[in-house]
Amino acid sequence: MKKKYIFLFVLLAVVGLVAGALLAPRLMSHTDSTLPPGGDFTLDSADGPVSLVSLRGKVVLIYFGYASCPDVCPTSLALIATALHALTPAERERVRVLFVSVDPARDTPARLKPYAAHFHPDIIGVTAQASVLGEMARRYGAAFSYTPVSSATGYVVDHTSSTAVVAPNGRLVELLPHATAPPEIVAAIRHVLR
Amino acid sequence: MTRTRAFVIAFTTGLAAAPALWAAGAADHIQTTDPSVRVVPTGQDQTAAYLTLRNNDKQDHSVVKAASPAARVTELHTVVDEGGMKKMRPVPKMDIKAGSETKLQPGGLHIMLIGLKQPLREGTHVTITLTFEDGSSRNISAPVRAITAPSAMKPGH
Numbered sequence: 436m437k438k439k440y441i442f443l444f445v446l447l448a449v450v451g452l453v454a455g456a457l458l459a460p461r462l463m464s465h466t467d468s469t470l471p472p473g474g475d476f477t478l479d480s481a482d483g484p485v486s487l488v489s490l491r492g493k494v495v496l497i498y499f500g501y502a503s504c505p506d507v508c509p510t511s512l513a514l515i516a517t518a519l520h521a522l523t524p525a526e527r528e529r530v531r532v533l534f535v536s537v538d539p540a541r542d543t544p545a546r547l548k549p550y551a552a553h554f555h556p557d558i559i560g561v562t563a564q565a566s567v568l569g570e571m572a573r574r575y576g577a578a579f580s581y582t583p584v585s586s587a588t589g590y591v592v593d594h595t596s597s598t599a600v601v602a603p604n605g606r607l608v609e610l611l612p613h614a615t616a617p618p619e620i621v622a623a624i625r626h627v628l629r
Numbered sequence: 630m631t632r633t634r635a636f637v638i639a640f641t642t643g644l645a646a647a648p649a650l651w652a653a654g655a656a657d658h659i660q661t662t663d664p665s666v667r668v669v670p671t672g673q674d675q676t677a678a679y680l681t682l683r684n685n686d687k688q689d690h691s692v693v694k695a696a697s698p699a700a701r702v703t704e705l706h707t708v709v710d711e712g713g714m715k716k717m718r719p720v721p722k723m724d725i726k727a728g729s730e731t732k733l734q735p736g737g738l739h740i741m742l743i744g745l746k747q748p749l750r751e752g753t754h755v756t757i758t759l760t761f762e763d764g765s766s767r768n769i770s771a772p773v774r775a776i777t778a779p780s781a782m783k784p785g786h
Contacts, residue, residue: 502670502673503673504717505669505741507736509776510736510776546672549671550670550672552670579714584717584718585719586743588704588741591717593717595714597713613715
């Protein structure tokens with residue numbers, strides 16, 4: 436009798452191990468588990484409120500920065516613009532880029548409109564109250580803080596510089612690191628456009 | 630005055646002036662190449678200027694100041710990467726070590742022009758005066774360009 440139970444126990448253990456090995460890749464999807472949750476938001480633009488839900492069906496790239504940033508933000512937006520230029524008109528129609536200014540004190544929606552358009556017509560400048568921005572940034576893996584400096588510029592905004600990629604179904608699918616080259620940005624867009 | 634006295638005065642003046650005339654200042658040992666100023670959207674009044682500095686001397690030199698008639702204030706800045714955050718900070722000087730190169734480029738050291746007096750147009754030039762640690766200075770004429778990333782700044786790209 437004991438031998439039968441031992442055999443059964445070992446058999447079940449083996450079956451369990453095999454099943455676990457087969458299921459593990461699905462259960463431990465590293466991309467999903469390291470990504471922040473993303474989710475809906477509504478921010479202000481010169482042409483009215485912009486919500487992620489209203490952009491359903493489009494690939495949305497989100498970059499956090501500020502217009503007085505002379506170096507990092509223009510570099511990132513120029514790279515994104517280069518990527519947009521590389522898309523076909525049909526692809527471009529399904530992509531929107533949000534430049535989220537985390538410096539609402541200086542960047543009003545009205546000031547952000549020409550700033551964003553300078554880089555590309557499909558980049559929309561948006562902002563909100565700092566508290567709203569803080570909560571949204573956290574959900575998109577971004578952070579920012581205001582630092583006074585002894586400079587004529589008064590204060591600088593320290594910020595992360597990754598670009599969030601949101602799929603047409605509204606899900607955050609990728610965070611592109613700072614200065615990702617245009618071909619990689621194009622690939623990331625095309626990957627979720629299909 | 631007597632001829633002898635005049636001669637002594639002339640000789641002493643020449644001797645005193647000789648170091649200033651014959652000794653090269655830091656600026657004489659620094660080569661500046663690839664200057665550029667980033668064009669910014671209208672409505673923004675701050676931008677960054679970049680260039681490469683090469684020190685051909687046997688001693689270290691530094692840029693301690695920058696000035697430009699194009700902006701109300703000109704400062705030396707850098708961008709520090711700390712914990713994934715990009716942090717722009719003013720710096721007191723930019724060192725160029727003996728025999729080597731210091732590159733001002735996007736994401737790092739740059740000259741910040743604050744309070745642009747007029748919108749910058751691509752293709753025009755901005756004069757920037759760099760002052761070195763010994764007071765010597767160099768004027769550079771930086772073309773206004775749409776700058777993407779460090780690799781896009783070299784001529785011919």
